[in-house]
Every structure is written in C-alpha cells, then in structure tokens.
Amino acid sequence: MNSITLKAPAKVNYLLDVIRRRSDGYHDLRMVMQRVNLCDEITLSLTRAPGISVTCEKNGVPDGPGNIAWKAANSLLELAGTPQGVTISITKNIPVAAGLGGGSSDAAAVLMGMNELLHLGLSDQRLMEIGVTLGADVPFFIFKKTALAEGIGEALSAMPLMPTVWVLLVNPGVHVSTAWVYKNLQLTNRKELNKLPDSYHDVKDICSIFANDLESVTIPAFPVIAEIKNAMMQLGALGSMMSGSGPTVFGLYQNRDAAEQARKTLSSNTGWFAAIAETL
Numbered sequence: 235m236n237s238i239t240l241k242a243p244a245k246v247n248y249l250l251d252v253i254r255r256r257s258d259g260y261h262d263l264r265m266v267m268q269r270v271n272l273c274d275e276i277t278l279s280l281t282r283a284p285g286i287s288v289t290c291e292k293n294g295v296p297d298g299p300g301n302i303a304w305k306a307a308n309s310l311l312e313l314a315g316t317p318q319g320v321t322i323s324i325t326k327n328i329p330v331a332a333g334l335g336g337g338s339s340d341a342a343a344v345l346m347g348m349n350e351l352l353h354l355g356l357s358d359q360r361l362m363e364i365g366v367t368l369g370a371d372v373p374f375f376i377f378k379k380t381a382l383a384e385g386i387g388e389a390l391s392a393m394p395l396m397p398t399v400w401v402l403l404v405n406p407g408v409h410v411s412t413a414w415v416y417k418n419l420q421l422t423n424r425k426e427l428n429k430l431p432d433s434y435h436d437v438k439d440i441c442s443i444f445a446n447d448l449e450s451v452t453i454p455a456f457p458v459i460a461e462i463k464n465a466m467m468q469l470g471a472l473g474s475m476m477s478g479s480g481p482t483v484f485g486l487y488q489n490r491d492a493a494e495q496a497r498k499t500l501s502s503n504t505g506w507f508a509a510i511a512e513t514l
C-alpha cells in the first residue's frame with residue numbers, strides 16, 4: 235500500500251474557559267471538545283523521490299511548508315529516516331480560519347495516515363506528542379473521543395459518554411484572527427470554574443454546559459455572530475454558541491428535520507455557509 239485516503243473531521247467547543255495568560259504567551263484553558271462529521275478529505279501517496287507536495291484548491295490554504303499537513307508529513311518522514319516523499323491532496327470542506335479546527339484535524343489525519351503508510355507502529359500517545367508540536371488542538375483529533383482539554387488544550391481526558399446529536403454550523407465568512415481575539419480578551423483575576431455534570435442524557439444536558447469566554451471579544455466586533463445565535467434559537471435550537479475563536483456559530487437540534495429547516499432558512503439570501511452534521 236502506498237496510498238491512503240482519510241477523513242479529517244471538524245470540531246466544536248461545547249465549553250471554552252480561559253483560565254489565565256501564561257508567561258510564554260499561551261493561555262491555560264478548560265475546553266470541552268466534540269468532533270462532528272463535516273470532514274476534509276485527504277489523500278496521501280508515497281513517492282520514491284523525496285519531497286512533499288500539498289495541493290488544495292481552496293483559497294486561503296497555503297501550499298508547501300506553510301500548510302500544517304506538510305509539517306505533519308515532514309515530521310514523520312524525518313522520524314522514519316526514509317528517502318521517500320509524499321504527495322498530499324486536500325479536499326477542503328471545513329471552512330478555513332473558522333474556529334472549527336480544520337488545519338489541526340488535517341495535521342492529525344496526516345500523522346495517522348503516514349504512521350500506517352510508513353509502517354511506523356507509533357502509538358496514539360506518541361502521535362499526540364508529535365501533534366502538539368504542530369498545534370495545540372492536533373492531539374484532540376488523534377484522541378478521537380469527546381474530550382475535556384486542559385493546559386493549552388493538549389492535556390486530554392475523556393468526557394462521560396454523550397448522546398449523538400444534530401449540529402447546525404453557520405459561518406458568516408467574516409475574518410477573525412485567533413491571535414487578535416486572545417490579545418483583546420480581558421481576563422478577570424480569579425475565574426470560578428463551574429462544576430461539569432457527571433452524566434449527559436439528552437441535547438439539553440449538553441447545552442447546559444455551553445459557555446465560551448472568547449465571545450466577549452468576537453461578538454462586539456462582529457455583531458453578525460449574535461444575530462446568527464439568536465436566529466438559531468428562534469429556529470428551534472436547544473443551545474447555540476460560537477465555536478473556538480469564531481466566527482462559526484453552531485446550534486444543537488432535537489432531530490435532523492429541525493436542523494435542516496433551520497439550515498435552509500439561514501442559508502437563503504444570506505451568503506452564509508450553513509451545513510448540518512452529526513456528532514462523532
């Protein structure tokens with residue numbers, strides 16, 4: 235086998251607490267992260283000649299070493315010490331710079347795929363250690379469970395089992411820089427963290443933990459985010475919130491029909507990206 239095709243799913247944050255700013259410029263976080271089945275598709279093909287090429291037709295996604303998938307492939311080729319190279323073809327279905335973790339998920343898929351193709355036999359734990367050197371959210375996509383993510387997002391533990399639910403994702407297409415959001419976040423001295431429930435039986439239980447500290451920066455600058463949240467709630471969502479540093483807003487619905495109805499309404503005449511997905 236010298237070729238493999240992988241799905242790289244998006245994520246949403248059910249919870250994003252920013253605890254403190256660290257001296258290294260990162261932030262200590264407490265997040266609950268959930269994968270959803272809106273996926274990029276990635277094909278990796280080993281080549282006899284050395285070198286890595288990345289092709290992706292989506293605007294705003296770099297080719298070459300600027301692409302996080304390139305970096306992921308490079309780290310495993312170096313570790314393998316092989317003279318081979320790889321071509322990486324990415325079909326981008328996850329909106330870019332959207333708070334949905336698309337780049338991190340692509341990198342995680344490449345690490346897992348290269349591990350197979352090169353017969354490296356690396357454990358998930360080892361792949362997660364390599365992943366965190368590429369991006370704080372990369373290990374989560376190798377972990378593959380609904381996670382409580384602490385530290386900068388790399389310290390993962392499994393959340394209690396949650397039911398599969400329907401998610402509507404809406405991206406208004408405004409550009410939000412993650413670095414700008416964190417720079418403008420006003421942190422209180424001591425943040426009280428809510429205790430998280432021990433069990434989750436239905437959509438309402440999941441929505442009960444919804445909170446995202448980054449909304450306090452992003453929403454005043456981009457009121458369209460609040461507009462989408464309100465519209466989702468009016469269209470039957472049991473909870474609606476911004477994911478990560480935005481601008482994507484997601485809502486949880488009781489069933490597929492309700493999510494589909496809301497998707498139709500929110501995508502007509504708005505120019506917004508709107509897709510429904512199921513949690514993984």
Ligand code: ATP
Nearest residue numbers: 294301302330331332333334335336337338340478
């Ligand atoms: P997060 O939620 O982790 O902040 P995000 O969903 O907001 O991530 P990404 O889609 O991962 O953001 O993209 C962030 C930036 O990374 C983009 O502006 C893009 O230039 C760059 N990038 C590098 N590689 C990729 C990739 N494979 N897919 C998407 N963006 C990439």
